[in-house]
Amino acid sequence: MSDLRINRRLFTAGTAFAVAGVAAPALAADPKPEKSKVAIAVGGKASFYYLPLTIAEQLGYFKAEGLDVEISDFAGGARALQAVVGGSADVVSGAYEHTINLQNKGQMFQAFVLQGRAPQIALGISNKTLPHYKSVADLKGKKIGVTAPGSSTNMMANLVLSRAGIKAADVSFIGVGTSAGALTALRSGQIDAICNIDPVMTMLEQKGDVRVVFDTRTLKGTREVFGGPMPAGCLYAPLEFVQKNPVTAQALTYAMVHALKWLQTAGPSDIIKTVPESYLLGDRGLYLASFDKVREALAIDGMFPEEGGKTALRALASFDSTLKADRIDLARTWTNQFAARAKARFKA
Secondary structure (H helix, E strand, O other), X not given: OOOOOOOHHHHHHHHHHHHOOOOHHHHHHOOOOXXXXXXXXXXXXXXXXXXXXXXXXXXXXXXXXXXXXXXXXXXXHHHHHHXXXXXXXXXXXXXXXXXXXXXXXXXXXXXXXXOEOOOOEEEEEEOOOOOOXXXXXXXXXXXXXXXXXXXXXXXXXXXXXXXXXXXXHHOEEEEOOOOHHHHHHHHOOOOOEEEEEOOHHHHHHHOOOEEXXXXXXXXXXXXXXXXXXXXXXXXXXXXXXXXXXXXHHHHHHHHHHHHHHHHHHOOHHHHHHHOOHHHHOOOHHHHHHHHHHHHHHEOOOOOOOOOHHHHHHHHHHOOOOOOOHHHOOHHHOEOOHHHHXXXXXXXX
């Protein structure tokens, strides 16, 4: 894990918070977590999609809740999920819609705290290999870069393609990750389009490498693509884990909502001081420009929107013929019981 960097200002603010009576009562009321050591798998931790997780880690919020959290980073959300399914991690920090896909396969997973209220995914067309792009139909037979096959970026690309009558088999999806490798793949002409997250997409956009044609980095863009509120990044785990370790799930949620609260007032310099230098991809200015683009996509209080599950299910069913939508119990794919308590504690 990265060294904790808590400056004097943050420490003072945290102390004042406790003195004000916001945190102290809840700390006294919560018993010790059933599982103090928790392994979290994430796919592309350096991206803004997972910024609340990084903030909770870097500012010591997990430790403050009595947790020793180990975060393992993978190339994409689908691979992070495999780590939990395989038993090498307890919790996934990833896209909500995976809980629906898993239930469709007979595996019960539940999301318990929301990190992003918009997917923060953008689909960009290469100005180098497709300079005369006119519509989605032009992507037929082309190579599309996604964070990893089966990840949420792949899902959004499938959704957009299906509306244009293009099947997944009509294109080639290539996993390019969420950092420097993605930039190289697009700029070198290895792919014709890219469906990815920030800071990658803003960096490509501002350098003139891509033309963004679908954008869910804003709430408005999300509604245009998905037709409603679309819960995105979250912490989710096997339903059995959540049921057997409710105090641990609550502690994880406290840490995440604490991070979301911090992000509500954090300025550019706060972000730069807190995230690891490697996350900036060598360009602080563009990194901060990316943050401005996705800021409204970050969750406010960790709570899932009531209609979010329906939006996700509708989107998945529109292009996945194997999804038995009528058999999905959405109520088991997410819960607000932990986030509601954390929201009250931190006044998020």
